[in-house]
Amino acid sequence: MYVAVKGGEQAIRNAHELLAKRRRGDRDQAELAVGQISQQLALAVARVMTEGSVYDPELAALAIKQSAGDLVEAIFLLRAYRTTLSRFYTSQPVDSAAMLVERRISATFKDLPGGQVLGSTFDYTHRLLDFKLLAEGDSEVAEPAAPAPRQTDDGTMPRVMALLEQEGLMVCESSQGTPPADITVDPPAYPCDRSARLQALVRGDEGFLLALAYSTQRGYGRNHPFAGEIRIGEVEVSILPEELGFEVVIGTLQLSECEMVNGFSRQADGEVRFTRGYGLAFGQQERKAMSMALVDRALQAPQYDEEIKAPAQQEEFVLSHCDNVEAAGFVSHLKLPHYVDFQSELELLRRIRSARADETMSGENDDEQ
Amino acid sequence: MSEQIPNDQTLNSQTLNDQALNDPTQRRQQWMAILAKAPAQQLLALAEPLLGERHFDLVRAPETGLTQVRARMGGNGEQFNLGDMTLTRCVVRSTEGYLGYSFVAGRNKHHALCAAQLDALLQSGRDAAAVAGRVIDPLRSELAQQSERKRQESAATRVDFLTLVRGED
Numbered sequence: 001m002y003v004a005v006k007g008g009e010q011a012i013r014n015a016h017e018l019l020a021k022r023r024r025g026d027r028d029q030a031e032l033a034v035g036q037i038s039q040q041l042a043l044a045v046a047r048v049m050t051e052g053s054v055y056d057p058e059l060a061a062l063a064i065k066q067s068a069g070d071l072v073e074a075i076f077l078l079r080a081y082r083t084t085l086s087r088f089y090t091s092q093p094v095d096s097a098a099m100l101v102e103r104r105i106s107a108t109f110k111d112l113p114g115g116q117v118l119g120s121t122f123d124y125t126h127r128l129l130d131f132k133l134l135a136e137g138d139s140e141v142a143e144p145a146a147p148a149p150r151q152t153d154d155g156t157m158p159r160v161m162a163l164l165e166q167e168g169l170m171v172c173e174s175s176q177g178t179p180p181a182d183i184t185v186d187p188p189a190y191p192c193d194r195s196a197r198l199q200a201l202v203r204g205d206e207g208f209l210l211a212l213a214y215s216t217q218r219g220y221g222r223n224h225p226f227a228g229e230i231r232i233g234e235v236e237v238s239i240l241p242e243e244l245g246f247e248v249v250i251g252t253l254q255l256s257e258c259e260m261v262n263g264f265s266r267q268a269d270g271e272v273r274f275t276r277g278y279g280l281a282f283g284q285q286e287r288k289a290m291s292m293a294l295v296d297r298a299l300q301a302p303q304y305d306e307e308i309k310a311p312a313q314q315e316e317f318v319l320s321h322c323d324n325v326e327a328a329g330f331v332s333h334l335k336l337p338h339y340v341d342f343q344s345e346l347e348l349l350r351r352i353r354s355a356r357a358d359e360t361m362s363g364e365n366d367d368e369q
Numbered sequence: 370m371s372e373q374i375p376n377d378q379t380l381n382s383q384t385l386n387d388q389a390l391n392d393p394t395q396r397r398q399q400w401m402a403i404l405a406k407a408p409a410q411q412l413l414a415l416a417e418p419l420l421g422e423r424h425f426d427l428v429r430a431p432e433t434g435l436t437q438v439r440a441r442m443g444g445n446g447e448q449f450n451l452g453d454m455t456l457t458r459c460v461v462r463s464t465e466g467y468l469g470y471s472f473v474a475g476r477n478k479h480h481a482l483c484a485a486q487l488d489a490l491l492q493s494g495r496d497a498a499a500v501a502g503r504v505i506d507p508l509r510s511e512l513a514q515q516s517e518r519k520r521q522e523s524a525a526t527r528v529d530f531l532t533l534v535r536g537e538d
Contacts, residue, residue: 055454173446249402251474
């Protein structure tokens with residue numbers, strides 16, 4: 001328990017001024033522009049948009065600048081701003097099959113229709129610091145060589161999962177048109193719907209989900225994953241405004257999608273099929289999408305009668321601890337004044353110790369007698 | 370007021386002549402999509418000479434809010450909520466009485482206002498050809514070029530993986 005305290009206004013004001021000064025850093029350096037952040041730190045922006053739950057690169061970049069690069073603080077800022085805006089519409093479901101693909105890989109099929117496209121990736125880099133980037137001035141950026149046109153390629157990229165579904169080897173996703181849960185309106189009650197789980201996982205902390213995903217690979221709720229398909233690219237978003245009565249495209253989003261092929265199990269119809277996990281995030285966020293897909297599959301344990309014995313399989317544990325705004329809030333609240341609370345603990349401890357001292361004293365006296 | 374805008378029927382607009390799009394609603398959907406996706410600065414620069422001093426009543430001033438973005442589990446299953454995105458909407462009425470609407474991702478109110486005004490003009494027989502030819506077509510080709518550039522950049526990173534036989538024996 002903590003109690004209200006008064007005073008300290010001047011100190012707080014000064015602390016905030018000092019924060020602004022430290023954030024600005026050495027004035028010999030040019031000030032960082034929000035546009036530079038959204039262009040040149042796009043992956044940080046993607047994380048803030050995903051976990052902050054608002055797709056708006058400029059706002060996310062502003063939050064990163066304001067938080068001096070503390071991304072969890074930036075996510076908090078974006079979530080707070082989000083509450084000041086009304087929600088006008090709900091979009092039509094985005095169609096990731098119609099994505100303008102920037103990257104698409106599969107670890108399950110070497111030759112797949114549409115091919116493997118690496119896009120911009122850290123994969124295959126040697127993770128050596130590039131001291132060329134340390135040099136002042138604009139570093140030379142080479143244009144990638146134009147590829148030889150491929151006759152066999154009609155430009156379409158069918159889903160890897162669809163190939164397995166067609167053969168009956170993969171559990172199918174199907175739509176009954178059930179309206180999805182919205183945890184921003186109704187907090188999840190456990191056990192909850194998969195739609196609520198996925199929404200929570202999208203907003204969930206990348207590091208937390210990565211660790212949970214890793215734990216399943218190390219044996220805490222193993223689900224035998226293969227990266228069936230990872231795709232990154234742009235999709236159109238459209239809404240259906242009542243006043244118009246027809247669908248309109250409002251713009252595009254960059255998304256990262258991961259479809260994980262997981263260990264097979266016997267289904268209700270007696271057939272054995274692969275199971276699956278799904279991950280989706282704003283911007284280029286492959287690690288997040290993969291982690292989400294692994295955790296999504298782990299949380300399907302009850303559906304496949306799997307014994308729930310690992311943290312990643314425990315829905316309430318995962319969902320109620322994955323949000324870093326909530327988690328940071330509760331951990332940070334320990335900084336609030338707990339003076340009275342602590343005084344009572346101190347009092348109690350002193351009483352226990354003095355009572356013990358009295359006992360010992362009287363015990364010693366007994367011996368002497 | 371409209372004198373300064375040449376009623377240029379000779380402009381060969383793809384938007385208006387697209388044979389595949391006989392349905393007026395489809396045509397409108399197409400130009401609204403182009404207006405929404407267009408880079409704001411370019412849109413405003415192209416529209417400026419056409420909109421000039423034309424008058425529009427503001428039916429709904431540009432306002433920014435959110436759209437909940439939905440996705441599907443596994444890409445084609447049940448829906449779930451992915452997160453929100455910012456959106457600015459606007460409604461205007463032209464002097465001819467056409468209602469122009471815009472729904473534009475982001476928070477740029479100038480963009481939304483301009484898109485709504487052009488939507489109103491594009492519905493009018495008098496202005497449609499000029500707006501389509503001078504604004505929509507250039508934007509359409511700009512957007513197509515952007516997509517093509519991205520497609521080519523990605524295509525340069527296409528790989529053919531070879532499986533090597535592991536030397537196990």
